[in-house]
Amino acid sequence: xxKTTQPNSMESNEEEPVHLPCxxxxxxxxxxxxxxxxxxxxxxxxxxxxxxxxxNNRMASLAIAExxxxxxxxxxxxxxxxxxxxxxxxxxxxxxxxxxxFGQGTILTVHP
Amino acid sequence: xxxVSQHPSRVICKSGTSVKIxxxxxxxxxxxxxxxxxxxxxxxxxxxxxxxxxxxxxxQGVEKDKFLINHASLTLSxxxxxxxxxxxxxxxxxxxxxxxxxxxxxxxxxxxxLSIL
Numbered sequence: 001x002x003k004t005t006q007p008n009s010m011e012s013n014e015e016e017p018v019h020l021p022c023x024x025x026x027x028x029x030x031x032x033x034x035x036x037x038x039x040x041x042x043x044x045x046x047x048x049x050x051x052x053x054x055x056n057n058r059m060a061s062l063a064i065a066e067x068x069x070x071x072x073x074x075x076x077x078x079x080x081x082x083x084x085x086x087x088x089x090x091x092x093x094x095x096x097x098x099x100x101x102f103g104q105g106t107i108l109t110v111h112p
Numbered sequence: 113x114x115x116v117s118q119h120p121s122r123v124i125c126k127s128g129t130s131v132k133i134x135x136x137x138x139x140x141x142x143x144x145x146x147x148x149x150x151x152x153x154x155x156x157x158x159x160x161x162x163x164x165x166x167x168x169x170x171x172q173g174v175e176k177d178k179f180l181i182n183h184a185s186l187t188l189s190x191x192x193x194x195x196x197x198x199x200x201x202x203x204x205x206x207x208x209x210x211x212x213x214x215x216x217x218x219x220x221x222x223x224x225x226l227s228i229l
Contacts, residue, residue: 030214031214032214032215034217036218036220038156041203041223041225042222042223043116043118043205043206043207043220043221043222043223044156044205044207044220045220046114046217046218046219046220049215049217051215087155091214091215092214098144098209098212098213098214098216099146099158099161100146100156100158100207100218101158102148102155102156102157102158103155104155105155
């Protein structure tokens with residue numbers, strides 16, 4: 001199964017942009033790139049997903065490399081409420097169709 | 113939109129008790145629901161995938177007779193932990209998806225913290 005690699009932790013200051021990287025060098029052509037985040041003692045929250053083109057929604061932007069081997073989640077102006085664990089996940093075809101396999105994610109700390 | 117409600121949020125009970133957790137999609141019909149377990153300081157682990165009207169598909173190593181899943185309608189799935197023991201104490205989380213597809217986001221409940229004494 002294709003896996004993702006993320007930094008264990010990142011820090012940011014409030015009101016500044018945050019770029020969270022994710023490597024997925026073994027991604028296949030039909031795998032979607034999903035991002036979720038989880039606050040302490042809560043279930044994960046869907047953030048954004050994409051296949052090939054960059055995507056924007058009210059929460060964030062997703063920049064996907066041309067070769068699709070990496071992607072970056074962009075929070076345009078970090079707030080204290082954005083402090084969470086961010087998971088970059090590939091949703092796969094084949095026998096793992098549609099399933100989410102969570103890695104350890106990136107712990108984002110936002111400083112006031 | 114896309115709200116998933118999970119109940120109860122916390123359960124504390126004695127060893128040997130069976131515990132039922134409900135997962136409801138409030139504003140959409142979910143053909144597929146997923147159940148996860150998360151131990152402290154660890155990531156989520158998928159336990160099973162359930163499709164409305166059919167038997168759940170369990171991940172390797174998850175005992176289907178221990179963790180009974182029923183997906184009786186397009187808005188409700190239940191997980192019953194039978195004869196729970198202290199090692200079953202964990203944070204159980206469900207998610208629901210409109211369609212079973214890699215191109216569909218999953219929407220998560222707020223989780224159930226199960227503590228077995």
